[in-house]
Amino acid sequence: MVEVLQLQKVARRFGGLQAVQNLSLSIGGGEILGLIGPNGAGKTTLVNVITGVHRASSGRVIFEGRDITRLAPYQTARIGIARTFQIVQPFPDLTVLDNVAAAALFSQKGLNPAQAREIAAAQLAFVGLDKQMNQYAYSLTLAMRKRLELAKAVAMKPRLLFLDEVNAGLNSAEVEHAMVLIRELAARGITIVLIEHLMQVVMNVCSRVVVLQNGALIADGSPQQVVNDPLVVAAYLGQKYAQLGKQKNTGPTDAVEA
Ligand SMILES: Nc1ncnc2c1ncn2[C@@H]1O[C@H](COP(=O)(O)OP(=O)(O)OP(=O)(O)O)[C@@H](O)[C@H]1O
Ligand SMILES: [Mg+2]
Numbered sequence: 001m002v003e004v005l006q007l008q009k010v011a012r013r014f015g016g017l018q019a020v021q022n023l024s025l026s027i028g029g030g031e032i033l034g035l036i037g038p039n040g041a042g043k044t045t046l047v048n049v050i051t052g053v054h055r056a057s058s059g060r061v062i063f064e065g066r067d068i069t070r071l072a073p074y075q076t077a078r079i080g081i082a083r084t085f086q087i088v089q090p091f092p093d094l095t096v097l098d099n100v101a102a103a104a105l106f107s108q109k110g111l112n113p114a115q116a117r118e119i120a121a122a123q124l125a126f127v128g129l130d131k132q133m134n135q136y137a138y139s140l141t142l143a144m145r146k147r148l149e150l151a152k153a154v155a156m157k158p159r160l161l162f163l164d165e166v167n168a169g170l171n172s173a174e175v176e177h178a179m180v181l182i183r184e185l186a187a188r189g190i191t192i193v194l195i196e197h198l199m200q201v202v203m204n205v206c207s208r209v210v211v212l213q214n215g216a217l218i219a220d221g222s223p224q225q226v227v228n229d230p231l232v233v234a235a236y237l238g239q240k241y242a243q244l245g246k247q248k249n250t251g252p253t254d255a256v257e258a
Helices: 043-051 073-078 096-107 113-127 142-155 172-187 199-205 223-227 230-246
Strands: 003-014 017-028 032-036 058-063 081-083 160-164 191-195 208-213 216-221
Touching (some): 003 043, 017 191, 017 216, 032 043, 032 199, 032 223, 043 073, 043 081, 043 160, 043 191, 073 081, 081 142, 096 113, 113 172, 142 160, 142 172, 172 191, 172 199, 191 199, 199 223, 208 223, 208 230, 216 223, 216 230, 223 230
Parallel strands (some): 032 191, 032 208, 081 160, 160 191
Antiparallel strands (some): 003 017, 003 058, 208 216
């Protein structure tokens, strides 16, 4: 397996808080890697460090053999790394099409607006938002905004894609649809890191799972290994499954969200 991303003792502090601590991890091409852990574990911070939103306090980030530790977000986008945002932030006064076209322009040098819109239209069809193409982004429902977020990331033509809670707030049918899209992206050869609180999604689509707690890696293995790891149960899953027992009336995907 070809190594796509390597983290070497990556750390990020915010004042006195160690949000990510000495994290070393290697991600292979074609993996769908689940990145899970309790709220505040450092999952989003790690994505921010890799994509250049936050500087690493120490350590190195290597993408396809190249040191990208000090690159800015537009630079990591141009070399093939894309991410969705946990809190979706479309340009509300641009159309859905132009939101995606803007992402294509941000990530690919030398595109003209017509070419960017062509890429955007194709990705909107992929996520099933083509009918909303000419609406303003502010008019979209949450589920549609999540799909827009995915279309924006895919329009950046990534080889490595971080999906930060793309299923949060969606109903079961919407989650099922998102899982199909994620598998299709992986089948195209895109390496995916899936940050996800819905364990049903993690168990269904991930080939490997890593668990963060207090900024440190506490487990790394197959989905089955990880859910049976006593450390993971104590740090994260015990609490979730306890909640599941109390929420008998909710649907299967809603019930396991943290
Ligand atoms: N810009 C920031 N400034 C200061 N502290 C921050 C900043 N971003 C994150 N943190 C802190 O770093 C820690 C890790 O946060 P992070 O958002 O990475 O967690 P997470 O694992 O993504 O959690 P969640 O599952 O709730 O999304 C938290 O304690 C958070 O308050
Ligand atoms: Mg987060």
